[in-house]
Amino acid sequence: MKLLSLTDKLSLNKFLVNEGEPHIIIDKKACQTCTGKSCLTGCPAGLYSEQNGEIIVEWAGCLECGTCRIICNKKAIEWKYPQGGFGIIYRQG
Amino acid sequence: MSSEKYEVIIIGAGLAGLSAAYSLAQAGIEVVVVERGDYPGSKNLSGGVLYSRVLDKLIPNFWEEAPIERYITNYLTTLMTKYDYFNLEYKGKALGSIPYNAVTVLRAKFDRWLAEKAEQAGAMIVTGIKVEKLIKEGNRVIGISTGDEEMLADVVIAADGINSFIAQEAGLRGEIKPLHLAVGAKALIELPRERIEERFRLTGNEGAAYAMLGEATRGVAGGGFFYTNQESLSIGVVMRLDDLVKEKVKPAEVLDDLLQHPMVAPLVKDGVMTEYGAHLTGEGGLHMVPAKLYADGMLIVGDAAGFTINSGLVIRGMDLAIGSGIAAAEAIIEAKGKDDFSEGSLSAYQRNLDESFVMKDLKLYAKTPEFMESDRLYKQYSHMVNHLFGKVYAHDMSPKEHLVKTAMNSLKESGISLFDLAKDGIKGVRAL
Ligand SMILES: Cc1cc2nc3c(=O)[nH]c(=O)nc-3n(C[C@H](O)[C@H](O)[C@H](O)COP(=O)(O)OP(=O)(O)OC[C@H]3O[C@@H](n4cnc5c(N)ncnc54)[C@H](O)[C@@H]3O)c2cc1C
Numbered sequence: 001m002k003l004l005s006l007t008d009k010l011s012l013n014k015f016l017v018n019e020g021e022p023h024i025i026i027d028k029k030a031c032q033t034c035t036g037k038s039c040l041t042g043c044p045a046g047l048y049s050e051q052n053g054e055i056i057v058e059w060a061g062c063l064e065c066g067t068c069r070i071i072c073n074k075k076a077i078e079w080k081y082p083q084g085g086f087g088i089i090y091r092q093g
Numbered sequence: 094m095s096s097e098k099y100e101v102i103i104i105g106a107g108l109a110g111l112s113a114a115y116s117l118a119q120a121g122i123e124v125v126v127v128e129r130g131d132y133p134g135s136k137n138l139s140g141g142v143l144y145s146r147v148l149d150k151l152i153p154n155f156w157e158e159a160p161i162e163r164y165i166t167n168y169l170t171t172l173m174t175k176y177d178y179f180n181l182e183y184k185g186k187a188l189g190s191i192p193y194n195a196v197t198v199l200r201a202k203f204d205r206w207l208a209e210k211a212e213q214a215g216a217m218i219v220t221g222i223k224v225e226k227l228i229k230e231g232n233r234v235i236g237i238s239t240g241d242e243e244m245l246a247d248v249v250i251a252a253d254g255i256n257s258f259i260a261q262e263a264g265l266r267g268e269i270k271p272l273h274l275a276v277g278a279k280a281l282i283e284l285p286r287e288r289i290e291e292r293f294r295l296t297g298n299e300g301a302a303y304a305m306l307g308e309a310t311r312g313v314a315g316g317g318f319f320y321t322n323q324e325s326l327s328i329g330v331v332m333r334l335d336d337l338v339k340e341k342v343k344p345a346e347v348l349d350d351l352l353q354h355p356m357v358a359p360l361v362k363d364g365v366m367t368e369y370g371a372h373l374t375g376e377g378g379l380h381m382v383p384a385k386l387y388a389d390g391m392l393i394v395g396d397a398a399g400f401t402i403n404s405g406l407v408i409r410g411m412d413l414a415i416g417s418g419i420a421a422a423e424a425i426i427e428a429k430g431k432d433d434f435s436e437g438s439l440s441a442y443q444r445n446l447d448e449s450f451v452m453k454d455l456k457l458y459a460k461t462p463e464f465m466e467s468d469r470l471y472k473q474y475s476h477m478v479n480h481l482f483g484k485v486y487a488h489d490m491s492p493k494e495h496l497v498k499t500a501m502n503s504l505k506e507s508g509i510s511l512f513d514l515a516k517d518g519i520k521g522v523r524a525l
Contacts, residue, residue, distance in 0.1 A: 001282070001352060001361045006345050009280070009369035016131070042337055044278040044344040044371035063371040064136060066256045067276045070269065070373075071338050080258070084129045084239070085221030092281045092325070092368045093138045093200030 006046045010061045017060045018086040023079070024059040024068070030076035031055040038071040064088050099125050099217075101425060102237055102246040104224045104259050106133035108411050109395025110252030111207040112151060112418030118214035120426050125244070126208070126216060127237065129223035134204030137254075138279060138372040140318040141197045141327045142302050144412040147450070149192045151419060152210060160206050162197040162322035163300025164189060167293065170406060171317075171356060173308040177479040178356040189299055197300050197320050197327070198411075199281075224253070227262055227391075233435075234263065234390035247434045248425050250392050252418065255373045257397035265393055266383045271334035273377030273462075275315050275403070278344040279329030280352070282364035286324050292360050293321055304406045307475025308354070311347050313340050314471050315376075316405055319357065326361060328352070331408065333376055344371065374410060375401035379459040386446070387439040392421045400451060402458045404525055405465055413451050420445035464524035467517060469509060477507035 004012075031037075031054070039048040039055065044065060047058045057068075064087055069079035081087070101117055103110040106128035117124040130136040142165060148155050156164075166189040172179045188194050208218050228236040228243060236245035251259040255274070260266040293301040300321045309317030314333040319326065330347045337344070351357055374396075375381055381399040386392065394400075395414035402409045424442035428434050446452045464470075481503040485496070494502070504514065 001358070001364045001366075003349050003352060004366055004369075009345065009366065012366060012368055013370070036338065038338045038341075041341045041343050042276070042334070044276055046343065046345060063369075065276055065371040065373050067334065067337075067371070067373060069256075070271055070274055071334055081129055081223055081256075084223035085131050087136075088370070089131050089135045090138055090201045090368065090370055091135075092202075093134055093204075093370070 010045055014089040014091060015060065016086050016089060018083050021083060022059045023082040023087070024057050024062065025078040026055055026057055027076040027078070028054055030074040034074045034076070036073055038073065039068045039077065042071045043068050062087065096236065096243040096245050098245040099123050100246060100429070101248050101250065102127065102244055103250045103252055104237065105252035105254060105397070106130070106208055106218060106220070107137050107204060107252060107254055107395060107414060108207065109397070109414035109418045110250065111204065111211050112415040113250055113252065113394060113422045114216040115151065115207070115211040115214050116419050116422030117425060118211055118216040120422070121215070122426065122429065124216045126211070126218045127222050127224050127239070128218065128220045130220060132205055132220055133208035133218065134201040137200040137204055138277070138370045139200055139411060140277065140279070140329060140408055141199060141320050141322070142195050142407070143198050144195045144409055145193055147412050147415045147419070151415060156191070156193060156196065160198070160202040162199065163295070163298050164193040165195040165197065165302045166299040167295070167301040169301065169303040171303055171305040171309070172475040172478045173305055173354060173356065174475050174479045175308050176355060177483065178354070179478045179482055180356070197322050199322060224259065227259065232389055234388060248390055248392065248428070248439070250394055250421055251397045252394050253397050255375060255396040257393065260383070260393045260397045263388055263391055265385060265388060269381060271338065273375060273381040274373050275331045275333045275376045276337065276344060276371060276373055277329050277331040278348050278371045279327060279369070280348060280366050281368040282326045282328060282361055283324060283367050284326060284361070284364040289321055289324070289326070295321065298323070305351070306405060307471060309351055310471065311340065311342050311350065312472040313337055313342055313347070314465065314468070317351050318408065325367070326364065328357070328361070331374060374403070374408065375399050376403050376462060378402055378462045379455045380462055382455065387436060387442050389436045390434050392424065392439060392442050394418050394421045400455065402454060402461070403465070404458060404461050405470065416449055416451040417446060420449055420451065458524070460520070460524040464520045469513060469517060473507040473509045477503045477509055480506050
């Protein structure tokens with residue numbers, strides 16, 4: 001079976017993105033003192049990355065599981081569900 | 094701001110919320126379900142094996158009309174190492190007979206169907222609207238706010254799933270520990286029906302369900318699942334959050350590894366991935382169920398109440414969601430008879446749950462999470478069993494040993510002491 005990169009996996013899905021309304025907000029100051037940075041590995045959509053010493057999240061591809069919120073040991077991730085009707089739309093589930 | 098008033102408002106059109114809505118509507122109660130997704134099921138993801146006897150109670154002969162994929166006749170347990178595997182299979186005739194024990198479902202289709210049933214029974218379903226918060230009068234929950242709009246009700250049911258912000262806001266549930274949660278990453282793989290039936294040795298709508306332990310999750314606490322649908326396969330890995338963090342593995346990579354494992358690869362060959370999703374699930378069993386499941390004017394059901402049983406061999410949450418939805422509806426019907434929606438009156442919900450399979454099974458499996466905490470389950474035992482059978486079948490001209498001696502060697506090789514084995518054995522018998 002052909003394996004897909006994570007980006008290609010996500011592009012199989014249907015998302016309705018609420019441009020300009022991020023549902024995940026990171027307290028970047030708190031990240032500065034974080035050693036674990038579990039978000040970088042734990043997110044099943046691989047949305048977290050570190051760029052120029054800052055943690056960035058590409059929230060548009062969020063699968064809305066909530067893993068990052070729970071595993072962040074700095075409580076630095078303000079995470080809520082996207083506005084009604086927006087976000088991931090599973091066609092199979 | 095205008096505020097409509099209903100008898101019951103349900104937050105979330107998953108299986109818990111919809112089962113409650115269907116039961117309430119059938120009893121002639123005015124009920125509205127508010128769902129944040131574009132349609133019911135559009136946010137919901139599960140492995141897909143629904144232990145469906147409880148649904149037959151709610152909607153007799155549901156299989157005649159519901160969008161079910163297959164009924165499960167073949168159960169397989171796989172112990173995996175990186176390149177080897179050991180399978181145990183059970184196929185039972187009764188499993189293929191009506192009323193089915195378990196069926197596979199795809200939630201985007203299945204929840205939508207149940208929502209239609211609830212609507213036909215008289216429930217109102219509003220989609221694309223997220224409930225922002227509860228409206229309270231003193232300690233009593235009297236309605237919900239969606240930001241722009243307020244809706245009032247005698248009773249609000251929080252059926253908003255595992256992350257339940259609403260149960261938390263109501264003070265019924267605290268923060269959930271990583272130890273009590275697991276993330277599941279799942280792929281849907283399309284494959285022609287005939288291929289599925291040949292490869293999994295199925296006839297007609299029979300189905301297979303694999304539970305995979307060991308290397309399926311690279312040894313992270315949890316397991317893999319692999320289920321057949323009519324023309325697709327559901328495959329995924331479920332990993333406990335505390336261990337996921339500790340081992341620093343990436344869920345999507347673990348899933349890719351599983352797809353290439355010698356047990357899985359031939360079964361998914363030429364398949365096409367059509368969806369990739371992720372969702373949290375409960376791992377704590379009874380330990381994560383809040384002390385109180387009701388308040389003045391409010392009840393919590395399904396995943397929001399922490400109702401899941403994960404024994405490593407099976408994940409159950411959908412049947413408990415349906416069962417708790419029914420128990421909540423029955424409590425509300427009783428409360429309505431007395432016109433009393435106070436905490437005391439709604440405590441009938443707890444009684445109904447205690448009398449139903451929901452609490453009985455949660456109590457029966459209460460020790461399972463503790464048993465499942467042992468690292469040996471995810472690492473050493475898979476290694477041990479595969480090592481043992483490797484030796485049993487290897488006739489490489491080196492002198493053979495007696496089976497007991499071979500087994501002792503395999504235990505030693507896998508770093509399991511006889512004491513551990515006895516301890517896990519006793520715990521396992523109690524837990525499962
Ligand atoms: C990977 C994985 C595999 C699983 N496999 C199985 C299995 O094989 N068998 C099994 O029985 N169980 C399985 N489960 C568990 C099962 O999926 C859940 O227990 C079940 O879905 C719970 O149903 P629910 O109705 O309580 O919650 P959900 O199905 O999560 O429904 C909650 C609903 O509430 C909505 N919602 C949430 N917040 C709001 C809000 N603020 N406003 C409006 N709407 C809101 C959501 O959009 C959603 O529709 C699995 C779970 C996972 C993650």
